[in-house]
Amino acid sequence: MFRSGPPRHTPSAPDDLYLRELGYEPVLTRRMGSFGNFAISFSVISVLSGCMTLYGFGLTTGGPAVMMWGWLAVGVMVMFVGAGLAEVTSAYPTSGALYFQAEQLGGRKWGWYTGWLNLLGLLGAIAGIDYGAALFTGAFLNLQFGFEPTEGKTMVIYLIILAVHAGLNLFGVRLVSVLNSISVWWHLAGVAMIVGALAIVPSHHQSAGFVFGEFVNSTGWSSPLYVTLLGLLLAQYTFSGYDASAHLSEETTNAQVSASRGIMRAIGWSWVAGFVLLAGLTFAIQDYAATKATTSGVPPAQIFLDALGPAGAKALLLVVIVAQLFCGNAETAAVSRMVFAFSRDGALPGSSLWRRVHSRTGTPRNAVWLAVGIAALLAVPSLYSPTAYAAITSINVIGITPAYAIPIYLRIKHRGRFRPGPWNLGRWGVTVGCVAVAWVVFVTVLFCLPQTAPLSLQTFNYAPIALIAVLSLAWIWWRVTGERTYDVPAHGFDRSMDHFDQEIV
Numbered sequence: 001m002f003r004s005g006p007p008r009h010t011p012s013a014p015d016d017l018y019l020r021e022l023g024y025e026p027v028l029t030r031r032m033g034s035f036g037n038f039a040i041s042f043s044v045i046s047v048l049s050g051c052m053t054l055y056g057f058g059l060t061t062g063g064p065a066v067m068m069w070g071w072l073a074v075g076v077m078v079m080f081v082g083a084g085l086a087e088v089t090s091a092y093p094t095s096g097a098l099y100f101q102a103e104q105l106g107g108r109k110w111g112w113y114t115g116w117l118n119l120l121g122l123l124g125a126i127a128g129i130d131y132g133a134a135l136f137t138g139a140f141l142n143l144q145f146g147f148e149p150t151e152g153k154t155m156v157i158y159l160i161i162l163a164v165h166a167g168l169n170l171f172g173v174r175l176v177s178v179l180n181s182i183s184v185w186w187h188l189a190g191v192a193m194i195v196g197a198l199a200i201v202p203s204h205h206q207s208a209g210f211v212f213g214e215f216v217n218s219t220g221w222s223s224p225l226y227v228t229l230l231g232l233l234l235a236q237y238t239f240s241g242y243d244a245s246a247h248l249s250e251e252t253t254n255a256q257v258s259a260s261r262g263i264m265r266a267i268g269w270s271w272v273a274g275f276v277l278l279a280g281l282t283f284a285i286q287d288y289a290a291t292k293a294t295t296s297g298v299p300p301a302q303i304f305l306d307a308l309g310p311a312g313a314k315a316l317l318l319v320v321i322v323a324q325l326f327c328g329n330a331e332t333a334a335v336s337r338m339v340f341a342f343s344r345d346g347a348l349p350g351s352s353l354w355r356r357v358h359s360r361t362g363t364p365r366n367a368v369w370l371a372v373g374i375a376a377l378l379a380v381p382s383l384y385s386p387t388a389y390a391a392i393t394s395i396n397v398i399g400i401t402p403a404y405a406i407p408i409y410l411r412i413k414h415r416g417r418f419r420p421g422p423w424n425l426g427r428w429g430v431t432v433g434c435v436a437v438a439w440v441v442f443v444t445v446l447f448c449l450p451q452t453a454p455l456s457l458q459t460f461n462y463a464p465i466a467l468i469a470v471l472s473l474a475w476i477w478w479r480v481t482g483e484r485t486y487d488v489p490a491h492g493f494d495r496s497m498d499h500f501d502q503e504i505v
Contacts, residue, residue, distance in 0.1 A: 008225075015093075015255050022094060023489025028250045028337075028410075029362030032259040034127035037249070039180035041242040041266035044334060046129070046183075046327035047274035048190055048320050050238025053132030054332035055281065056299040058294050061451070062231030063216025063264045063491035064206075064282045070228075071278055074235035075271040077439040081401075082267045083240055083361045084436040086407035087429055088422030089246045094256035096341035096488075101407035103488045111488055114406045115342050116474035118243070120466065121400025122335040125241050126429065128396050129287050130165065131382065133324035134158035139298040140317040143310060149297055151383045158379055161325065162372040165332040169368045172361035176328045176333045183326035190319045191273045195280030197316065202284055202307040209281045218292070220453030232450055235398065236443055238274060240400050241267050247341075256487055260423035267429035335371040340364035346485035380437065394398035395466045408433045 013175035016026040032040075058067040085098075093100045098118045101292070103111025134157040138149025167175060199205075208242070217227045244263035249255040253261075285291055286306035293304035301321070342348050343355035354367045411418050412433045425432050448464040478486075 013213050024043045027357050031174045033254045036177035037245050037258045037262035038265045039184045040330045041245040043180045043183040043326050043330035044241035044244045048323035049103045049327040054234040054298050058234040060218035060439040064214045066228050066231035070232045071235045081436040082263050084433045086263040087425050088407045088411050090256045090260040090423035093249035095337040097249045098403045104348045105410035119402035120470040123374050124395035130161045130328040131158050131379050136321050139296040140303040142296050143314050172363050191277045198280045198284035213304040215306050247334045247337040255419045257423050301501045335451040339367035344368050345488045353460045397478050401440050402444050405437045409437045450467040
């Protein structure tokens with residue numbers, strides 16, 4: 001049976017009271033303000049992570065024209081998705097976010113499978129972000145010390161980064177919020193510094209015709225249209241993770257408004273900053289072939305080196321690496337809250353362990369370790385396949401993007417019973433939602449397709465395998481125990497701490 005929407009919000013209703021009306025007893029510490037909530041999604045989107053780590057992919061898959069125009073086009077469509085998600089988030093501001101929204105609007109199985117998709121995408125995001133940071137760290141060490149960034153050494157750097165992010169997230173949401181606030185200004189200043197240096201220092205720049213019109217196909221596929229569509233991965237991957245604002249809503253004040261605004265502001269500012277960054281990088285390319293074939297493994301590092309020399313290149317690489325570390329730390333926080341919430345509702349194997357909250361910090365510490373542990377495993381194929389990183393980013397996209405669309409679709413399907421929160425789209429809600437769902441269906445199919453020809457074990461796109469595996473695991477676990485243990489509360493149900501075995505340690 002479908003459940004009705006939440007009680008209408010009144011201005012005087014405290015966040016914790018509203019959370020109780022949704023069926024949960026507050027156990028996380030609510031210390032994040034509106035700016036901090038925006039900052040976590042902005043940090044997770046991180047144009048200095050997504051744009052930079054997939055820039056090499058863009059150089060071969062469509063080239064400058066697809067990167068620039070694709071960024072603008074994808075940004076428009078993501079605004080539709082973000083707006084639809086923000087509207088539903090305003091009605092259901094919980095750590096579970098997408099799966100809780102889907103469950104309340106569509107029933108238990110909708111929530112169950114949405115949660116597993118969301119979890120897959122979030123874990124792929126940690127792997128993609130932190131492995132990208134490891135690649136850039138290897139490039140910096142190569143310039144500074146002649147370090148050879150082999151796959152094995154890059155994996156070691158990656159594991160160190162994961163451990164650092166786990167450690168930082170054990171200290172509580174206040175530290176996470178402070179770091180995210182610093183991250184916003186670091187990203188904006190970093191983009192300005194990079195673009196400014198690349199605009200002023202080099203004596204040679206590419207023409208506007210090259211930046212906005214040059215098409216390059218090094219994928220092995222003959223169809224320009226197919227390659228153009230594949231090239232959208234750069235933008236679509238970067239524009240993901242903004243559900244972090246929803247996952248941190250139980251730790252945010254005025255959550256029904258702050259979380260929704262956080263989603264929209266993060267997308268909007270990232271859209272502008274990313275376009276400026278991509279343009280600055282592409283105008284500054286000195287030798288296209290050498291940039292693609294760079295021995296550092298990181299094409300933006302080669303652009304910095306050719307345009308600014310070793311000292312300038314190392315300085316800008318440090319700016320990028322720090323931004324990527326901020327991004328990975330924010331994503332770790334978001335994923336750990338998703339793990340906590342999903343376990344709180346009995347959805348994961350060993351839920352009683354992952355839903356524990358530390359009594360002093362108010363942090364789900366075990367959930368943090370589980371998140372980084374699985375992210376470590378996801379990157380193992382990078383030791384054997386040169387295309388594994390693109391597959392990791394595809395896992396992020398095809399896991400998390402459908403999870404965004406499901407609650408939006410259910411909000412449209414059951415619009416008669418959906419009761420919007422204080423942040424809503426009014427009469428445009430259904431129209432915006434239809435555009436959002438159509439876009440998500442399109443990109444989900446697109447990023448399950450092979451990206452490089454000819455097909456082999458090294459070039460195979462493993463993202464569909466991961467998608468099938470997680471859906472199969474979700475189905476099996478549902479049949480084995482999920483039907484009995486998965487328990488999302490109904491509205492207004494006073495679920496005490498003892499009732500759902502919430503543990504404080």
